[in-house]
Amino acid sequence: MTAAADLATRLLQLPQQDRAALAVDLIDSLGETAWEDDQLSVLAEERDAELERGEVQPLSYEAFMAGLHQPSQRG
Numbered sequence: 807m808t809a810a811a812d813l814a815t816r817l818l819q820l821p822q823q824d825r826a827a828l829a830v831d832l833i834d835s836l837g838e839t840a841w842e843d844d845q846l847s848v849l850a851e852e853r854d855a856e857l858e859r860g861e862v863q864p865l866s867y868e869a870f871m872a873g874l875h876q877p878s879q880r881g
Contacts, residue, residue: 807815817828856862865873 817825820828853862857864
């Protein structure tokens with residue numbers, strides 16, 4: 807197991823609130839060049855358009871979080 811995988815395994819044992827705070831800190835640590843506001847706006851608009859066209863179905867928060875812990879069902 808790599809050091810990152812080992813660390814991730816241990817971090818996932820933290821309470822949800824601590825994991826959420828850590829996630830924000832990690833994303834912030836990537837700096838401004840990791841995600842440009844324009845990129846995020848474009849991505850949000852694309853996802854909104856997919857929902858409006860009925861190409862994808864919205865997920866509840868609970869369903870989204872449950873999906874994070876399961877392997878992809880895409881082929």
